[in-house]
Amino acid sequence: MGGAVSAGEDNDDLIDNLKEAKYIRSEQVEQAFRAVDRGDYYLDTYRENAYKDLAWKNGNLHLSAPCIYSEVMEALTLRQGLSFLNLGSGTGYLSTMVGLILGPFGVNHGVELHKDVVEYAKERLEIFIKNSDSFDKFEFCEPKFVVGNCLEIASDSHQYDRIYCGAGVQKDHENYMKIMLKVGGILVVPIEDQLTQITRTGQSSWESKDILAVSFAPLVQQNRADCSKPETVELPPVTIRSLQDLSRIYIRRALRSLIDEASPATQRVPHKRRRRRCRRGRISTYVFVGNQLIPQPMESEEEDRVEQEIKEEVEEEDEEKEGSEEQPLKPEELRINLLREKILSLPLPDALKAYLLHYREK
Structure with missing residues (x-):
């Protein structure tokens, strides 16, 4: 499923469109989406499609449409410290x-069927930590991924505050996933072509709410034809952070606070960027058939009117820009990583600076 909003030119453009279409509704979800560039999770040869509201599949690699992830993030109602x-x-x-919302004292685990996809995810995570300035703007709960079939998780595994399943779930597997929730926890899962939010209200009580019509490939079930015992999936342990980790977290937090107090001007919002309006008049649904995406477009009779509105909006923004005395931040100002610069300026041994930078190479 996808195509609910118009294509963007970059990650910010995509997020602007998702906001206008009301898929992104909260500030914390918006910040997380802007902090992680969707294009960085595409293979280079497919990156030009990263900012379209479409699902993507290449071999075992798969990304749902941005509008789906937006609804999932909103429905999970995340906050710091959750699992x-x-x-x-x-x-x-x-x-x-x-992980950007959970913060350093949350728990962030993932189970993936394909080993090559887990390796890909770990590679992308390492690139994000080492190269993305967003890593220094948030306190991060680093994901831990394991290989295995999520229908074979050990029965004595710990429970979680929030769970998401990225594949279609049959009704007979619904209870299996609900049991992994803590009381008060939320499960977001596609069931019978509906993205559904399930809240555990008691030891044996749940409340369900349909969020969005979706089309997901079904969960891969274990083949029992050979009568072999399935391999049990062991989830990562929930560990207590070491004193060394805690030291880094609190030192970086203190430095961020000093930067915010000393440089309030750096919090100034740059001039409003020109963005494309969300074209709700044209909606396309994309369904997986084998390994291919088959588009089912619906052309709107209002397309000419929408184009005219976009043109008028651009003209109005140009007039506002000409009449405004506020100057936007220069590109070099936007690129400065203030936390990194502060750490590098401290009178500390290089080894300690490297430790506080969290092995960043940039």
Whole structure:
């Protein structure tokens, strides 16, 4: 499923469109989406399609449409310190965004069927930590991924505050996933072509709410024809952070606070960027058939009117820009990583600076 909003030119453009279409509704979800560039999770040869509201599949790699991930993030109602389990964690794109909200004292686990996809996710995660300035703007709960079938998780595994399943679930597997929730926890899962939010209200009580009509490939079930015993999936342990980790977290937090107090001007919002309006008049649904995406477009009779509105909006923004005295931040100002610069300026040994930078190479 996808195509609910118009294509963007970059990640910010895509997020603007998702906001206008009301898929992104909360500030924390918007910040997480802007912090993680969707294009970084595509293979280079397919990156030009990263900012379209479409699902993507190449071999075992798969990303759901941005509008789906938006609804999932909103429905999970995340906050700092929660535990999260991603069933079918794929490229790690969603888990990384979730980690920016959970903070350093949350739990962020993913189970993925294909070993090559887990390796891909770990590679993308390492690139994000080493190269993305967003890593220094948030306190991050780093995802941990394991290989295995999410229908074979050990029965004595710990429970989670939030769970998402990225594949279609049959009704007979619904209870299996609900049991992994803590009381008060939320499960977001596609069931019978509906993205559904399930809240555990008691030891044996749940409440369900349909969110969005979707089309997901079904969960891969274990083949029992050979009568062999399935391999049990052991989830990562929930560990207590070491004193060394805690030291880094609190030192970086203190430095961020100093930067915010000393440089309030750096919080100034740059001039509003020109963006494309969301074209709700044209909606296309994309369904997986084998390994291909088959588009089913619906042309709108209002397309000419929408184009005219876009033209008028651009003209109005140009007039506003000409009449405004506020100057936008220069590109070099936007690129400065203030936390990194502060750490490098401290009178500390290089080894300690490297430790505080969290092995960043940039």
